[in-house]
Amino acid sequence: MTADDKRSSTPPITRVEDVDLGVLDGTLSFFIRSLNLAVTRDLDARLDGMEVARGTGKITALFLIDRHPGIRPSVIAAASMKDRSAMARILDDMEKNGLIRREPDPEDGRVQALHLTEKGEKVSREVQAIVRQSRDFFHDISEEEYAQVIDLLRGLYWRIVKSHQAKGTRL
Amino acid sequence: MTADDKRSSTPPITRVEDVDLGVLDGTLSFFIRSLNLAVTRDLDARLDGMEVARGTGKITALFLIDRHPGIRPSVIAAASMKDRSAMARILDDMEKNGLIRREPDPEDGRVQALHLTEKGEKVSREVQAIVRQSRDFFHDISEEEYAQVIDLLRGLYWRIVKSHQAKGTRL
DNA sequence: AGAAATGATTGACACTATCCACCATATTTT
DNA sequence: AAAATATGGTGGATAGTGTCAATCATTTCT
Numbered sequence: 001m002t003a004d005d006k007r008s009s010t011p012p013i014t015r016v017e018d019v020d021l022g023v024l025d026g027t028l029s030f031f032i033r034s035l036n037l038a039v040t041r042d043l044d045a046r047l048d049g050m051e052v053a054r055g056t057g058k059i060t061a062l063f064l065i066d067r068h069p070g071i072r073p074s075v076i077a078a079a080s081m082k083d084r085s086a087m088a089r090i091l092d093d094m095e096k097n098g099l100i101r102r103e104p105d106p107e108d109g110r111v112q113a114l115h116l117t118e119k120g121e122k123v124s125r126e127v128q129a130i131v132r133q134s135r136d137f138f139h140d141i142s143e144e145e146y147a148q149v150i151d152l153l154r155g156l157y158w159r160i161v162k163s164h165q166a167k168g169t170r171l
Numbered sequence: 172m173t174a175d176d177k178r179s180s181t182p183p184i185t186r187v188e189d190v191d192l193g194v195l196d197g198t199l200s201f202f203i204r205s206l207n208l209a210v211t212r213d214l215d216a217r218l219d220g221m222e223v224a225r226g227t228g229k230i231t232a233l234f235l236i237d238r239h240p241g242i243r244p245s246v247i248a249a250a251s252m253k254d255r256s257a258m259a260r261i262l263d264d265m266e267k268n269g270l271i272r273r274e275p276d277p278e279d280g281r282v283q284a285l286h287l288t289e290k291g292e293k294v295s296r297e298v299q300a301i302v303r304q305s306r307d308f309f310h311d312i313s314e315e316e317y318a319q320v321i322d323l324l325r326g327l328y329w330r331i332v333k334s335h336q337a338k339g340t341r342l
Numbered sequence: 343a344g345a346a347a348t349g350a351t352t353g354a355c356a357c358t359a360t361c362c363a364c365c366a367t368a369t370t371t372t
Numbered sequence: 373a374a375a376a377t378a379t380g381g382t383g384g385a386t387a388g389t390g391t392c393a394a395t396c397a398t399t400t401c402t
Contacts, residue, residue: 012241036207070183
């Protein structure tokens, strides 16, 4: 047992810098969840005033519809890791704001084909610029490191997206 | 311009696997925000039925109080990247559930010294075991890769935590 | 002593995630 | 072809979140 054994308690502290994260320090989920808050705050600030500000799903929906006109809500839901009902509400909002149109899919009567309105396309371009800018929230890490983390997280992302799809996980 | 130019649209798709993430594919925040959902869901499932299930801040608070008895709410708030008012509500909840005690700090009348109750200590141990287990949500990445991402994210985490502290960002 | 800063709490508001039930349409089974 | 099952989308209900502004007590600064 050493002085900084992982199980020993340390005396009352006053500053965050002195916090010992213990188990959390080796827990990826902890950092993902914490950074999620920071990143979301940063993004919200950058998007302040725009129709897609506040809330996590709108940007993804906007971009995916832009890139894949006619895409269906459930696919966006899966890619956003949200459930279909959450997605419906986001699309409601975007429709109300005149960013998207919901059309009936000609091939399948249950399905909707989503399209951007002209306004939606304009907003999409603006937001893309902002999102690219948001890279400098991570100004203190190099291109190599940035690419490296993304590669890893991208792998996790696709594994999870696909396995949910496969297992029919009711999202 | 090649066939998969980043600006060109692809035809309507039906499966998530075919989605092209476009700008998002190079955006760290996108993966952090998506994985946050997946990770939180996984954690919630593992903690199902326990007093600290649902919600992001309770685990961190529990562990930090365990490790630093007498710690104050605002320090936990900073480490959790939440604002003090959000923290107060989490502590309310934990106090109601008999996990913590809020005592007046002997040194500073404005401050509270937080302590775990016996029940809190018991729960903390149980939850620590579960959190360690949660590593296998990322079963498909190696120890080296896991350690590598954590190292990077840890760096970002501390940079942000400290800079908020420094700038007096009103969280 | 008076002014300003800090720590904690509360109320309000909009947004989120989850679960369940529901309806319409497709697909599969018999 | 009829019945059963699966799929896509919607809507309600509930518990939780993040944010902002206001308040109050206490401490620190000058």
